[in-house]
Amino acid sequence: MSRWPVRPATFFRTRVARVVAVRGRMPVVLERTFAMAAPLRTVAAALRHTRTVTTNLGAVAEDPAVPVGELLLAGDRFPVATGAAGDAPALEGTVCRADETAVELRFDSSAGRSGRVRFEPREPESGARSRCEVHLILSEAPEWLLPRLDGYLEAVRELASKWSMRQIVVGAALVEDGMLLAQQRHYPAVHAGRWELPGGRVEPGESESEAVVRECREELGTEVRALERLGTDVPLLGGSGMSLRVLAVCRVAGARLPLPLEHRALRWVGGSELAGLPWLEADRLLLDSLRALLSSGSEPQDPK
Ligand SMILES: Nc1nc2c([nH]c(=O)n2[C@H]2C[C@H](O)[C@@H](COP(=O)(O)OP(=O)(O)OP(=O)(O)O)O2)c(=O)[nH]1
Structure with a gap:
């Protein structure tokens, strides 16, 4: 029933997949967990990397208008095109939280709210400090966003692995x-x-x-x-x-x-x-x- 665009090559480490509260036509909340081979605070940094967020989840253009710093801060906003690359932005993304506990983004159109996504890095139960899990919670599940999460999390994984050598x-x-x-x-x-x-x-x-x-x-x-x-x-x-x-x-x-x-x-x-x-x-x-x-x-x- 989930329209989640599963691509085994990139989601191979998914441990939990859960669709909560299927109300009528579309899932209201999606929750998934992804394992990452980098320390929690390095993954937390990659999750808030401005260019990684804006190019994968935002305008989907080669050079989207990027807000201020190298890493996102709560209150930053960025344009979001929901169609093909090159389409004019239809939504605005707002960063609600960007720290070691979570990166939370809200998407709004001029007509109202159209989704919220939260990525929470967590240390695994094993206590291994060189690995962590990213717990994803997607509210209102906007359809245009689903195919993009795949590319975003893969980019985060690569960036975090590179940054963990610094x-x-x-x-x-x-x-x-x-x-x-x-x-x-x-x-x-x-x-x-x-x-x-x-x-x-x-x-x-x-x-x-x-x-x-x-x-x-x-x-x-x-x-x-x-x-x-x-x-x-x-x-x-x-x-x-x-x-x-x-x-x-x-x-x-x-x-x-x-x-x-x-x-x-x-x-x-x-x-x-x-x-x-x-x-x-x-x-x-x-x-x-x-x-x-x-x-x-x-x-x-x-x-x-
Ligand atoms: N110590 C410190 N360095 C910082 C901070 N923020 C920040 O960008 N840096 C940068 C400045 C430097 O380019 C780099 C290393 O800092 P540093 O110059 O204090 O390092 P160090 O004591 O090992 O080097 P040195 O003075 O012996 O040359 O980190 C910060 O809050 N504290």
Whole structure:
């Protein structure tokens, strides 16, 4: 009964296929799960890759009008043509959510709402950190969208597999008294004056947690403990072949207050000030997750 355009070559890893609430002619909600051979936060980044979303689910043109950044943010909009390539856009896609928990898109026409799709990356029950599953929930199941999901998920799978080989730059999200610590770069010229999180490249043989601890010691002169990861990975532009990965950290009991040992300045930033700061582009794409960390109110504490 499902009109899902199953192509075994690309859906070979489908574990669950479920059609919920068949009301009359067409499925109202579709749910499926796809396995991906890349870490959750890398897959979560690929799911929100602007060009991958807009070329596969949007205008279906070679060069659709693409909204702002490399990765989508909640509130971004993009044109959607529901017919053949080259057709004028008939709908508008709106990004409702684009973070490590989900990418959720809504499609609206001038006549009203015409569908909603949600992709949720989840760690598998086995706990293997090099793999994850994408759970797809499609509401109102617009027919024009069904054939496109196939190509989109295949592109996400390829991108995530490529991105999982990247050199990692760790960033430290240190929150104290409801404020996030940011630091202002003074080099290179292209980055001077912009704000970023303390951190740097993971060195060979080092874990990400060890790297974040070392970088905070070198840059801030303080001791931190690495806690959980935050947000999606963010691929850095300019052919660097690196991705930014943020870890929440806390200062260990009795450690010194952070000092700007290698940067122009440090600043504690509140949730309402986050958007106003001239962040490096990669960090700007993580602001929703950083804001959520600040508004959660549960300040990470040194567990020792
Ligand atoms: N540390 C850090 N780097 C970031 C962030 N956002 C962002 O795009 N980057 C980029 C800037 C650099 O091109 C790259 C590596 O950062 P880095 O210069 O601090 O790395 P590093 O300490 O290993 O290098 P170096 O200073 O020894 O040259 O990552 C961020 O929030 N924190």
